[in-house]
Amino acid sequence: xxxxxxxxxxxxxxxxxxxxxxxxxxxxxxxxxxxxxxxxxxxxxxxxxxxxxxxxxxxxxxxxxxxxxxxxxxxxxxxxxxxxxx
Numbered sequence: 434x435x436x437x438x439x440x441x442x443x444x445x446x447x448x449x450x451x452x453x454x455x456x457x458x459x460x461x462x463x464x465x466x467x468x469x470x471x472x473x474x475x476x477x478x479x480x481x482x483x484x485x486x487x488x489x490x491x492x493x494x495x496x497x498x499x500x501x502x503x504x505x506x507x508x509x510x511x512x513x514x515x516x517x518x519x
Contacts, residue, residue, distance in 0.1 A: 436503040441514050447476040453510055457485040461493055464515075468499070471517045476502065479513040486511055 450467045452460035460481040471477050479490055487504060490513045494501040502514040 436514070438503075438505045441503055441505060441512065444476050444478070444514065447478040447514065450477060450479045452486070453480050453482045455481070456483050457489065459483070460486040461489045464490060464493065468497075468517060473517050473519060476514055476516050479515075481511045481513065482509065484511070486513060490515065 448467060448471045450460075450463045452463040455463070460479060460483055464477070464479050468477060479486065481490075490504075491501040493499075494515050499518045500516040502516060504511055504513040506512075
């Protein structure tokens with residue numbers, strides 16, 4: 434089941450990782466660094482401008498066992514959401 438953009442936008446106060454303006458592998462490294470501070474079951478949002486992040490974050494989530502919830506583009510930024518699973 435895929436999460437809609439409206440559902441993603443309504444997630445209350447996720448942990449936000451701002452990796453805009455950073456090229457690959459910057460956004461994935463920022464996500465890896467920040468996931469440790471996120472409680473299991475909570476959501477982390479990654480902001481990026483590098484389109485490679487659209488492949489990197491879902492692949493990393495799958496490898497690490499986290500749930501990739503989806504992404505959307507807004508005002509030139511890519512918003513990616515994941516739920517920490519363990």
